[in-house]
Amino acid sequence: MMINGSCLCGAVRWQYDGSFERMAHCHCGMCRKAHGSAFATYAVGPAAPFAYLSGSEKRISRESSKGFVRSFCETCGSVLPNTDLGDIVAIPAGLFDDSPGLEASAHIFTKWKAPWHTISDALPQHDNYPGVADPAVDTVTTSASGDGALRGSCLCGAIAFEVQAEFKVVHNCHCSRCRKSRGAAYATNGVLSDTAVRFTRGANKLKECKAPGAKFYTQTFCGECGSPMPRLDSSRSIAIVPLGALDDDPKRGADDHIFVGSKSAWVPITDDLPQFTEMAT
Numbered sequence: 098m099m100i101n102g103s104c105l106c107g108a109v110r111w112q113y114d115g116s117f118e119r120m121a122h123c124h125c126g127m128c129r130k131a132h133g134s135a136f137a138t139y140a141v142g143p144a145a146p147f148a149y150l151s152g153s154e155k156r157i158s159r160e161s162s163k164g165f166v167r168s169f170c171e172t173c174g175s176v177l178p179n180t181d182l183g184d185i186v187a188i189p190a191g192l193f194d195d196s197p198g199l200e201a202s203a204h205i206f207t208k209w210k211a212p213w214h215t216i217s218d219a220l221p222q223h224d225n226y227p228g229v230a231d232p233a234v235d236t237v238t239t240s241a242s243g244d245g246a247l248r249g250s251c252l253c254g255a256i257a258f259e260v261q262a263e264f265k266v267v268h269n270c271h272c273s274r275c276r277k278s279r280g281a282a283y284a285t286n287g288v289l290s291d292t293a294v295r296f297t298r299g300a301n302k303l304k305e306c307k308a309p310g311a312k313f314y315t316q317t318f319c320g321e322c323g324s325p326m327p328r329l330d331s332s333r334s335i336a337i338v339p340l341g342a343l344d345d346d347p348k349r350g351a352d353d354h355i356f357v358g359s360k361s362a363w364v365p366i367t368d369d370l371p372q373f374t375e376m377a378t
């Protein structure tokens with residue numbers, strides 16, 4: 098089976114001419130930061146059927162923990178397939194352009210799950226993952242910075258920010274751009290006034306990429322590690338904050354699912370939140 102995938106900007110393209118062995122949702126703190134989402138979903142299979150078609154020179158790779166390398170597209174920040182695992186490859190499912198031919202069969206590293214995310218399906222949940230070392234970085238959110246602001250940061254730590262007001266709304270967005278920019282099933286983004294978000298470290302490391310054909314959609318990410326970072330859009334007076342980047346617990350999850358009309362075929366929605374075909378009304 099030929100399965101194609103690509104990053105948000107389209108520079109990096111790959112294909113997988115085979116069948117994956119398994120797919121799982123990873124709730125570790127490193128995935129949450131690298132993807133800026135509630136959790137990451139990876140399809141795993143033999144490495145041999147995997148090939149880059151274009152853009153492999155755009156890959157920036159760095160160790161996120163000892164011996165574990167993560168890669169992202171230098172232009173758009175999308176998390177790229179993990180091809181540094183020896184004879185297997187692990188592909189972030191949000192990048193698929195075609196059906197991967199399977200659905201997730203488990204949640205892994207749920208001991209590190211975001212406190213603001215509730216798992217609502219019936220798949221088995223594993224605190225750890227058999228045969229894989231525990232995540233070296235424990236970014237489970239603690240709370241309280243004293244002044245009530247929520248702190249957040251990227252995976253490599255170069256960039257840090259503060260959210261100084263309550264989110265007006267938090268959306269789980271299933272649009273194809275969010276799936277690509279997060280490399281995940283969907284993005285979970287908090288929205289509030291742009292004046293309430295402030296970068297406290299490393300703002301000069303931020304990079305931006307406007308999605309091809311987009312009016313507004315821009316991915317903001319750390320140029321060092323690729324982690325999605327808050328986007329401050331002064332033209333609309335809003336900030337869009339990827340909840341996966343938070344170090345503190347916002348004490349609330351998503352309000353709804355939006356753009357479910359373009360949602361992936363490989364993750365069913367199993368919670369009771371309102372669903373909107375496009376924008377929330």
Ligand SMILES: [Zn+2]
Pocket residue numbers: 104105106107108109170171172173174175
């Ligand atoms: Zn790209």
Ligand SMILES: [Zn+2]
Pocket residue numbers: 123124125126127128129137206
């Ligand atoms: Zn993970």
Ligand SMILES: [Zn+2]
Pocket residue numbers: 251252253254255256319320321322323324
């Ligand atoms: Zn970083």
